[in-house]
Amino acid sequence: MEIPTNSTGVDFILLGFFSHTQAHAYLFSVVLVIFTASLMGNTLMILLICRDSRLHTPMYFLLSQLSLMDMMLVSTIIPKMATNYLMSIRSISPVGCGSQIFLFLTLAGGECFLLAAMSYDRYVAICQPLRYHVLMSSKLCAHLTLGSWLLGAADGLMQAGTILSFPFCRSRAINHFFCEAPSLVRLACADTKVFEFFMYICCVLMLLIPLSLILASYSLILVAVLRMRSSAARKKAFATCSSHLAVVGLFYGAIMFIYMRPKSHQSGERDKVVSAFYTIFTPVLNPLIYSVRNKEVQEALRKWLQRL
Template structure:
């Protein structure tokens, strides 16, 4: 009896969803396949008007980019702004641009495309740059306070103490200190075993959010985070507050009302920036159990990465006659060139 030929079943193909497709980027080791991509869950998933919120954030990002770029341009163009204080301020604006540009465009792209995956390398890059800039800003703001202290408490020696070489050393110290500290935390955070699904409850790769999906005991590392927070946040903040006590005592001893008002205006702008930068950082990294409160952390990070970089140039421009005069000159030159 002849053998009846059989027809092999043709396997069907189902198109995977974007999140499933993202998890198919793998690292093969022998017969094992391990996913390496992460999924960013975004912020406030239960919020009804999330599209409007993202659109507003994009508009704020454009305003932030424009404001900080304009401030850097003014400081670079006009010679009367070629002072150590404004030179350090231009670096602070550059750090703000780096921070927001490493987070907001990726967040908006993921939201509007519906593709919420982020590769292992991109996640590590976001952690590294966000931590580098955040730590560098804390160091730079502390050094800017030293600049104000010398200018007000020892004005005769200010040109000898604070010069271009010292400013370059301050900037190098800020960037190098931030980069080295961030490199260590980035390496430690990403070397832990991550639980599946690899879903990060945040709108970008952030250390505390990634630690929430780690499958190991991280109590020892959490202690290292607390120690770093003390060195990066509490110690600089205590130095800043101590310096301002001496600054205000020196201001009270001034005989000239104009000099007193000018010193207070400059110091108040710097104190506003101190509050904007150190406030969210203290709430995120110095609060007990901060890794377990993702919604509050997301709100604080939205403030720190969206609003703070926008308010920084406003604090130094709207209340500063020198910057306003430079802006008027630039606008007059633009109108005359037309």
């Protein structure tokens, strides 16, 4: 019979993503390169937006917050994963595990609402251009950003506190490379059906509601773009919105796969691969997508490099 324990002195064990083989060592090196590129790319995006006065608009302010969230997201997960791999240490304290859950859900949830705010900004810019400064004022932009952070933090605090209050059995081995809520729920000795229902409701609020707003915004944008007489204007509108849709598709697709499936359909190894998309790959793609397809960011980068 398994004896549950709630001792805060008992560490969890992260089984990790890599083993000590030559192939996995190569993949680990790739992850470190991606991590470095993500930090550099998002830092550069924030610096460009802060330094160039032409980028002091609601759209770029929201983009700077997205870069900040991505920087914090990769910094929450990859340094611990790298330390465990390099030092052959797999343990993580309950406090460290709870911190990872809280920070991850805060940043992931905040990014969901921030992407919805960015879609509203694009809707106003394309469908209501003459009223843009009224409908997307600096005050409203600040409120949307603050709301994204607060809603994400509330979700992270509730889920992290609830999960760590469960008793855990002798096996405290987490089949993941970081402490993610669904992975810990599998280890609990208590009946978690109520919490799983609560977590599903949170996912509906944090994922489906923002996604519905994004889809509604882009449906209206599509109608407005198709009515444009100028092919150049249509091309510019599609180019601007396609960047945002690419980010939304990558982020929402992976995170909904993890958090909105029944417990019986979850697989540890498959979940680790899918989780890598929104914790490792998406943060490095965001600055690339927005900079490569954005002439204003390219111009700001060119002028900054000329000054250097």
